[in-house]
Amino acid sequence: MAVGSLKKLEVGARRLFFRGLAPMVEAARVKPAIDPDAGVERILLMRQDRLGDMIVTLPLIRILREKYGRVGVVVSSGNGIVLKYEAGIDVLEYGKRPGDFLESLHRARDFAPDAVVDMHFHDSTTSFVFSVVSGAAWRVHAEGDRKLPFNVRVPVPMDGHVMEAFADLLSGLGKNIDLDRATLLRRPAVSPEEEGFARRFWKTSGLSPEECVAVNVSAGSSNRDWEADKYAAVCGEVIRRGSVPLVMSSVRDRAKAVAVTGKVRGAVPAPKTPTILHLATLLRNVKLVVSPDTSVVHLAASMEVPVVGMYLPVGKPLPKWYPWRVASRVVVSPDSESLNALDAREVVPAVAEMLEDADHG
Numbered sequence: 347m348a349v350g351s352l353k354k355l356e357v358g359a360r361r362l363f364f365r366g367l368a369p370m371v372e373a374a375r376v377k378p379a380i381d382p383d384a385g386v387e388r389i390l391l392m393r394q395d396r397l398g399d400m401i402v403t404l405p406l407i408r409i410l411r412e413k414y415g416r417v418g419v420v421v422s423s424g425n426g427i428v429l430k431y432e433a434g435i436d437v438l439e440y441g442k443r444p445g446d447f448l449e450s451l452h453r454a455r456d457f458a459p460d461a462v463v464d465m466h467f468h469d470s471t472t473s474f475v476f477s478v479v480s481g482a483a484w485r486v487h488a489e490g491d492r493k494l495p496f497n498v499r500v501p502v503p504m505d506g507h508v509m510e511a512f513a514d515l516l517s518g519l520g521k522n523i524d525l526d527r528a529t530l531l532r533r534p535a536v537s538p539e540e541e542g543f544a545r546r547f548w549k550t551s552g553l554s555p556e557e558c559v560a561v562n563v564s565a566g567s568s569n570r571d572w573e574a575d576k577y578a579a580v581c582g583e584v585i586r587r588g589s590v591p592l593v594m595s596s597v598r599d600r601a602k603a604v605a606v607t608g609k610v611r612g613a614v615p616a617p618k619t620p621t622i623l624h625l626a627t628l629l630r631n632v633k634l635v636v637s638p639d640t641s642v643v644h645l646a647a648s649m650e651v652p653v654v655g656m657y658l659p660v661g662k663p664l665p666k667w668y669p670w671r672v673a674s675r676v677v678v679s680p681d682s683e684s685l686n687a688l689d690a691r692e693v694v695p696a697v698a699e700m701l702e703d704a705d706h707g
Contacts, residue, residue, distance in 0.1 A: 376492075376499050380461060380484050382520040387415035389519065390459035390480060392473040393425070394440040395466065397622060398641035400425035401648055402670070403465060405528035406512055411435060413521050418457045420450065420476060427621050431535035440472070454480040461486055461519055465512065467504070467665075469493040488515050508665040529671050532648040536623045544627035547617050553592075555631040559584045559701070560616070560646070562637035563603050564596040570638045570685045572656065574602055578609040579690040580636055580697055585612045587701045589633055592616050594625075594642070633704050636697060638685055639667065647672040652704060654696045658682055675700055 380386055389410055393400055400421065410417045411434050418436035419429060429437050438453045440446075454462075454476050461484035462477035464470055469487065474494045477485040487496035488511070500518030502511050513523040548554060561581055565571040581591035594616040595603035607613040619625040626645055629635060635646035636654045643655045644667075652673040659682045660666050668676050675696040681687035 376497055378489075378499065378501055379518040380486070380498055380520040384460075384484075384520060386460045386484065386520055388418070388457070388459045388461075389414050389416070390418045390420065390438075390454060390457055390462045390476070390482065392420050392462065392464045392466070392470065392476060394420050394422045394472065395425065396422075396641070397425045397428070398644045398667070399465070400428040401534070401622075401641055401644040402508060402667070403512060404428055404534060404648070405531040406509075406516055406523060407432075407435065408531040409523055409528055410516065410519075414519075418454075418459065420454065427623060428534055430623065431537055451476065451479045460484060461498075463487075463516065463519065464496065465515070467502070467511070469496075484519075486515070486518050504665050506665055507670060508667050509670050511665040533650075534623060534626050534645075534648060536627055540621070540623045540627045543617075543620075543624045544630070547628065551614065553590060553614065555628075556633060558590045558592040558614075558632045559634045559636065559697075560592045560594055560629055560632045560642075560651075561606070561613075562594045562635065562640065562642045563606055564594070564599040564640065564642075565638050565685070566640040569658065569683055570640070570656075572638060572685050572688065574605045574609065576686075576688075576690040576693070577602075577606045579694055581606060581610040581613045583694045583697050584701070585610065587698065587705075589701060590614055592632065594619075634697070634700050636693075643667075643669055647674070652700055654693065654700055656685055656688060656693060658685060673700070673703065 393403055418438055420438045420440050422440055426437055426439055429435055438450055440450050459480050459482045462480055462482040463486040464473035467488050484498050485496040486498040488502040489499045498518055500515050502514045513525050516523045563577050584591040591613040593603045593607050593613055603615055607615050629646055629649050629651055632651055634652050637643050639657045643653055646653045647669040650672055653669040654675050655669055657676055657678050659678055677693050677696050679685045679688040
């Protein structure tokens with residue numbers, strides 16, 4: 347059976363499951379926020395999506411851990427790694443296969459949250475099912491189309507950065523979320539194993555992170571793919587500015603990284619990183635990261651590394667997923683369907699400007 351057909355079956359099964367649950371949901375007046383004195387102590391966040399989303403949300407999860415008695419997070423198999431070393435966080439992995447799905451619902455029920463927060467900006471049937479099965483009194487979502495009966499609908503401005511939108515959403519739990527505090531809590535926790543990985547690379551390569559510019563050639567999706575020749579032009583500018591291009595990629599794009607390093611004398615291939623946490627240690631203290639809009643952009647920002655990010659135009663009404671509170675330049679493609687429409691001559695000056703700032707800052 348084709349992957350598309352399986353996906354349709356999965357979505358259809360979840361909707362059918364929801365229809366069975368819907369009559370069990372008490373009709374209630376929708377509130378814009380939970381009262382501060384409502385006694386909310388146990389929070390369950392729905393974050394069963396992409397890796398970059400989890401990296402961005404991490405400091406907010408840590409703030410919730412400080413403010414509430416217990417915090418759980420429903421994660422995907424791909425993004426739970428970000429919470430691997432987080433103390434005091436209950437991690438519930440969401441499974442899509444029927445048996446795994448039911449097991450994850452059972453775990454949510456055992457967690458017994460007072461409130462469940464759907465961190466998506468569209469109504470998610472999966473998140474709603476978790477909120478009902480968990481027994482939570484409060485089902486929290488951003489204000490929107492109201493396709494599903496969440497009983498707390500928080501007004502969330504969508505014209506700013508996604509962190510501002512997330513902070514407003516989580517403030518609907520009844521306590522203010524301080525983004526200045528979040529800035530101090532954004533680095534992912536790593537272990538000596540990941541630290542040793544980076545240390546060994548720098549020792550064997552004879553390089554230091556401070557002299558390197560990390561250039562990520564992996565796009566994550568075909569519409570964010572950028573040609574090898576264009577990355578080579580960026581690497582050439584890095585060389586001319588006296589720095590070393592460290593060309594990074596996923597395993598799938600390894601051939602592309604090799605092609606780029608083959609075009610630019612002095613460019614160095616980055617080692618294969620077993621996990622995103624290994625990549626985090628490798629990025630620490632590099633001079634600059636150049637990347638399409640992927641989790642690498644958000645990881646670099648979390649490590650306080652300056653970023654040149656290449657983006658497709660942001661669709662409305664959605665908040666911006668730009669690098670957050672770190673020195674950056676964002677270059678936007680003229681084509682909403684293809685990053686490759688972006689000319690290297692638009693990106694190279696941004697890289698040069700950032701390197702100039704780094705060298706004289």
